[in-house]
C-alpha cells in the first residue's frame with residue numbers, strides 16, 4: 641500500500657501534504673477515521689481536505705482489514721518520508737467511529753498564541769511541542785498558497801529559518817505567533833540552525849500525536865475529550881489495546897524526492913511555477929485511484945508575500 645501511495649504522491653504533489661494535514665485533523669480528538677464522515681469532512685475547519693477522501697477510501701475495499709484511521713496515518717507517515725522528512729514510528733490497530741467528532745475543537749489559524757498553547761496543552765502537548773508540530777507547515781499550501789514558497793515540496797527546517805528571517809510569505813498567524821514567546825522563539829531558532837534536532841523531535845512528537853486513540857473506543861456512542869489517551873497510557877481493556885501491532889513505517893531511502901513545485905490552483909500565490917497537477921491512476925491495478933478533484937485546476941497567481949489571511 642505504501643508503494644502505491646508513493647507512486648501517487650509522485651503523480652500529484654498535492655497529495656502528500658494533504659495526508660499529513662489529514663492526520664493532524666483526524667487525530668486531534670483521537671485518531672478515529674471520523675474525519676471522512678460527511679458530517680466532518682465538509683466543515684470549514686477541514687478546508688483543503690475533501691479531495692483526499694475519494695482518493696483514500698478505495699483502499700478500504702482493497703485492504704478491508706485496515707481502518708480509515710490507520711489508512712490516514714499510514715498515508716501521513718509515508719508522505720512525510722516521501723517529502724524527505726523523518727521516519728515516524730506508527731502503530732496500527734486504531735478503530736473507526738461512526739460518530740463525528742465535536743465541531744470547533746481543531747485550532748483556528750487566527751487564534752491567539754495563548755489559546756493555541758492552551759488547546760494543545762488540553763490534549764497533552766507542551767508549547768515546545770506546538771513549535772515542533774508546526775514545522776509540518778514547511779510543506780503544502782493554504783488555500784492553494786504555498787506555506788513556504790519555493791521550498792514547500794520538501795519537509796525541513798526552512799520553515800523555521802523563514803520565520804527567523806522574517807520571511808512570512810504564506811505563513812499563518814499561528815505560525816508567526818511562535819516568535820512571541822521567548823521559549824518558543826528560542827526553539828524556532830534552534831530548529832532553524834539544526835535540521836536533525838527538528839527531525840528527531842518531530843518524529844517523537846508526531847509519533848505520540850498519531851498514537852492518540854480513544855481509551856474506550858467503540859464504534860458508536862459519545863466520546864468525551866478527556867477519554868483520549870495514547871497507546872501506552874490507555875486504561876482501556878478493549879480490543880483496541882490488544883490489537884495494536886507495532887509497525888515502524890520506515891520506507892526505504894529509495895523514495896523519490898519531489899523535484900517540481902506543488903502546482904495547485906489558488907487565488908494568491910507567492911512563487912510562479914509550471915503546471916503538473918493532474919492525478920492519474922497508479923500503474924498497479926489496484927486500488928482504483930480516482931482523479932483528485934477540488935481546488936487544483938486553476939493556475940496560481942502571485943499578488944504578494946504577506947501572512948495569509950484565513
Ligand code: HEM
Pocket residue numbers: 654657658660661664687688689747748749750756770773774776777779780781782783784812814846950
Ligand atoms: C498549530 C496549529 C495549526 C493550525 C492553526 C493549522 C492550520 C492550517 C491551515 C489553515 C491550513 C491550510 C488548509 C487549507 O486551506 O488548505 C493548514 C495546512 C496544513 N497543515 Fe496545519 N495547522 C496547524 C498545525 C498543523 C500540524 C500539527 C500539522 C501536522 C503535523 C499540520 C499540517 C498541515 C499541512 C501539511 C498543511 C498543508 C496541507 C496541504 O497542502 O493540502 N498543521 N494548516
Ligand SMILES: [Ca+2]
Pocket residue numbers: 665666667668669670671672673674675741
Ligand atoms: Ca478524529
